Amino acid sequence: MTFDDLAQDARVTIRHGGTPAAEGRCVVYWMQRAQRAVDNPALDTAIEAANILGKPVVVFFALVSYPNANWRHYHFMVEALADTAARLAKRNVGFVLRRHPDSNLAAFCEEARASLVVGDENPLREPERWRQELARKLHVPFWTVDADVIVPSKLLVKEQFAARTIRSRIHALLPKFFAPGAEPKPRVVWKAPRGLRSLSTTDDLLDGFPLDRSTQPVAALRGGTDKALKALRQFITQRLVSYAAQRNEPALAGTSQLSPYLHFGHIGPRTVALAVRDAGAPAADRDAFLEQMIVRRELAVNFVRYNPRYDSIGSAEPWALRTLREHAPDPRPYVYTERQLENARTHDPLWNAAQRQMVLAGWMHGYVRMYWAKKILEWSPSAEAAFDIAVRLNDRYELDGRDPNGYAGIAWAVAGKHDRAWGPVRPIYGMVRYMSFASTSRKFDSKAYIAQIGAL
Numbered sequence: 001m002t003f004d005d006l007a008q009d010a011r012v013t014i015r016h017g018g019t020p021a022a023e024g025r026c027v028v029y030w031m032q033r034a035q036r037a038v039d040n041p042a043l044d045t046a047i048e049a050a051n052i053l054g055k056p057v058v059v060f061f062a063l064v065s066y067p068n069a070n071w072r073h074y075h076f077m078v079e080a081l082a083d084t085a086a087r088l089a090k091r092n093v094g095f096v097l098r099r100h101p102d103s104n105l106a107a108f109c110e111e112a113r114a115s116l117v118v119g120d121e122n123p124l125r126e127p128e129r130w131r132q133e134l135a136r137k138l139h140v141p142f143w144t145v146d147a148d149v150i151v152p153s154k155l156l157v158k159e160q161f162a163a164r165t166i167r168s169r170i171h172a173l174l175p176k177f178f179a180p181g182a183e184p185k186p187r188v189v190w191k192a193p194r195g196l197r198s199l200s201t202t203d204d205l206l207d208g209f210p211l212d213r214s215t216q217p218v219a220a221l222r223g224g225t226d227k228a229l230k231a232l233r234q235f236i237t238q239r240l241v242s243y244a245a246q247r248n249e250p251a252l253a254g255t256s257q258l259s260p261y262l263h264f265g266h267i268g269p270r271t272v273a274l275a276v277r278d279a280g281a282p283a284a285d286r287d288a289f290l291e292q293m294i295v296r297r298e299l300a301v302n303f304v305r306y307n308p309r310y311d312s313i314g315s316a317e318p319w320a321l322r323t324l325r326e327h328a329p330d331p332r333p334y335v336y337t338e339r340q341l342e343n344a345r346t347h348d349p350l351w352n353a354a355q356r357q358m359v360l361a362g363w364m365h366g367y368v369r370m371y372w373a374k375k376i377l378e379w380s381p382s383a384e385a386a387f388d389i390a391v392r393l394n395d396r397y398e399l400d401g402r403d404p405n406g407y408a409g410i411a412w413a414v415a416g417k418h419d420r421a422w423g424p425v426r427p428i429y430g431m432v433r434y435m436s437f438a439s440t441s442r443k444f445d446s447k448a449y450i451a452q453i454g455a456l
């Protein structure tokens with residue numbers, strides 16, 4: 001394969017073109033979203049490019065401030081770094097770890113004399129802005145690789161209306177992308193130039209780092225590729241076999257709980273989906289899981305990539321905005337402040353349990369997430385306020401928060417995104433799908449769930 005062939009790969013986006021600097025000493029992979037050393041198409045592209053150029057690869061990872069991230073999130077992220085560094089070393093790839101204020105990537109590229117910079121992609125506003133800014137600063141080519149989806153999101157071209165419209169497009173593209181990655185090895189081993197600064201993964205990386213410490217780390221979920229692969233193995237051997245029937249039973253915790261690992265890129269979606277596809281479980285269970293893992297997850301990425309208002313009510317379809325506006329003046333029997341919601345002080349034991357699970361465990365069961373966000377719509381002064389409160393709580397407490405899935409899930413619950421209009425018309429909700437305590441409790445054993453969370 002030539003350098004130009006690699007640049008044409010469907011996963012690659014050229015942010016800053018040109019030919020790699022001949023006098024350069026290495027290819028830099030800027031690891032941001034795909035925080036892993038295995039099944040990482042961005043890392044693989046950097047290695048393939050480096051092999052063509054006859055240079056080594058070094059990964060640059062920097063701890064910087066990230067909107068709405070707090071101690072809980074940084075702790076989970078930092079916990080993963082020793083594992084990632086060890087796996088990179090095994091692949092003969094260098095690892096340079098820095099933290100703000102010594103975190104300037106353009107300056108590092110000058111220092112390391114990069115020939116080419118490869119980054120991963122993240123459709124969220126802020127990290128996309130970082131990429132655009134870097135493209136303006138760099139004097140060498142800069143490519144990004146869509147490493148955390150199975151089908152590259154640019155191939156979906158525009159915002160898709162619903163799962164039913166994206167599903168056939170994704171399935172048509174899957175044969176090309178749904179296969180194990182090549183996992184190439186660098187031909188030239190990285191040797192750190194003398195004096196190149198890097199922190200060690202054994203340093204206390206958060207000591208003195210300016211971050212919001214109001215939200216504690218959670219003990220039950222530990223970051224890292226090793227932990228993610230273990231969780232995947234446990235899910236496949238113990239729970240996949242009943243996923244279709246039991247995934248909506250919060251007390252049984254029948255789902256994979258992989259969302260924090262997928263969010264931080266500690267595991268790739270392709271690794272998860274291939275393992276499930278090839279598992280011995282019944283087809284109904286594997287298909288139900290792959291629908292969530294591929295179609296729903298990539299619909300969320302599509303939403304955030306193509307809808308600039310993804311984290312506000314403004315992202316809704318015109319029918320939903322109309323019906324919510326018509327019902328804005330409806331009487332609201334319960335209105336809670338954000339503080340009351342945050343402290344799980346509502347009249348509804350199921351909702352309070354869901355909120356407590358999120359605050360204490362850093363993760364909430366998927367079926368309960370729907371109910372949780374719908375009730376915020378019902379109990380807030382307006383749909384706009386409900387959307388904003390749900391985003392703030394979700395992003396603050398969920399380990400998997402600040403993710404396309406979260407914005408899409410909240411938009412679905414509060415603003416009918418990816419859904420259709422439902423009758424009968426209800427107060428406050430209008431034609432946005434309604435969920436009640438009674439109907440939700442008929443779907444699963446809510447008493448068992450409330451008791452389980454009460455014991456946390």
Ligand SMILES: Cc1cc2nc3c(=O)[nH]c(=O)nc-3n(C[C@H](O)[C@H](O)[C@H](O)COP(=O)(O)OP(=O)(O)OC[C@H]3O[C@@H](n4cnc5c(N)ncnc54)[C@H](O)[C@@H]3O)c2cc1C
Pocket residue numbers: 247255256257258259260262263292293294296297298300364365366367369370373394398400401402403405406407408409410412413
């Ligand atoms: C209001 C609301 C808020 C949500 N917030 C988040 C969030 O902040 N972060 C997050 O990752 N997910 C969020 N989701 C989506 C979903 O609920 C979680 O991804 C899922 O419950 C995570 O648990 P799991 O890994 O055990 O899922 P599993 O059922 O084991 O599914 C495996 C993976 O498939 C993907 N997936 C599953 N359900 C969905 C879905 N409905 N939409 C998109 N992808 C899905 C996730 O990546 C998940 O890890 C939200 C959903 C709603 C309705």
